[in-house]
Amino acid sequence: MDLRRIKWRRLFRAIHRDLGYIAVALILAYGLSGLAVNHIEDWNPNYSYSTRDVDVGPLPTDSLAAAEAHVVTALGIARADVRGHFHENPRELRVFLDGGQEVRVEFATGRGTYKGLAKRAVFFEVNAMHLNNLKGIWTYVADAFAIALIILALTGLTMMKGDRGLLGRGKWFVAGGLAIPIAFVVYLYT
Numbered sequence: 001m002d003l004r005r006i007k008w009r010r011l012f013r014a015i016h017r018d019l020g021y022i023a024v025a026l027i028l029a030y031g032l033s034g035l036a037v038n039h040i041e042d043w044n045p046n047y048s049y050s051t052r053d054v055d056v057g058p059l060p061t062d063s064l065a066a067a068e069a070h071v072v073t074a075l076g077i078a079r080a081d082v083r084g085h086f087h088e089n090p091r092e093l094r095v096f097l098d099g100g101q102e103v104r105v106e107f108a109t110g111r112g113t114y115k116g117l118a119k120r121a122v123f124f125e126v127n128a129m130h131l132n133n134l135k136g137i138w139t140y141v142a143d144a145f146a147i148a149l150i151i152l153a154l155t156g157l158t159m160m161k162g163d164r165g166l167l168g169r170g171k172w173f174v175a176g177g178l179a180i181p182i183a184f185v186v187y188l189y190t
Contacts, residue, residue: 023149032122032123053113057110081101091107
């Protein structure tokens with residue numbers, strides 16, 4: 001095969017186009033996840049908290065363990081989700097659950113609040129993919145996606161030719177794009 005006769009630009013355009021079609025769903029998922037986790041100090045991108053009123057009836061007063069067991073049974077909470085309890089004040093019991101969830105109930109009335117936790121639809125899944133919480137085979141999928149992004153970037157450089165191509169105005173855009181991470185690296189180490 002004569003490498004000089006291969007139409008490289010045409011081949012790279014075909015690769016760029018077809019690989020782009022394959023990668024579009026993951027690009028959107030990773031982009032959405034990136035936006036979500038970039039603002040993690042403002043909100044929890046994986047979970048939302050909700051509070052609802054509960055009424056489990058008056059709690060047993062013979063022991064805190066019995067009061068906790070009453071709350072857990074009345075609300076149908078799995079015993080494995082319970083992390084402990086605390087006698088908040090003479091009137092109130094707090095039962096701590098997995099993930100920052102909790103139940104606060106008054107001893108005398110059994111009324112209180114349940115602070116629950118729910119997975120955010122879409123965000124939970126795309127964040128698990130983006131942060132590679134899935135491990136196993138997903139690591140190889142993520143690696144293949146990273147390689148695909150590198151190929152998309154490199155083949156994208158060859159899309160145009162002439163004064164609109166890489167050697168024309170493209171070099172200035174590439175230089176501008178390179179300047180951003182370089183400036184941050186310089187800032188971090190000075």
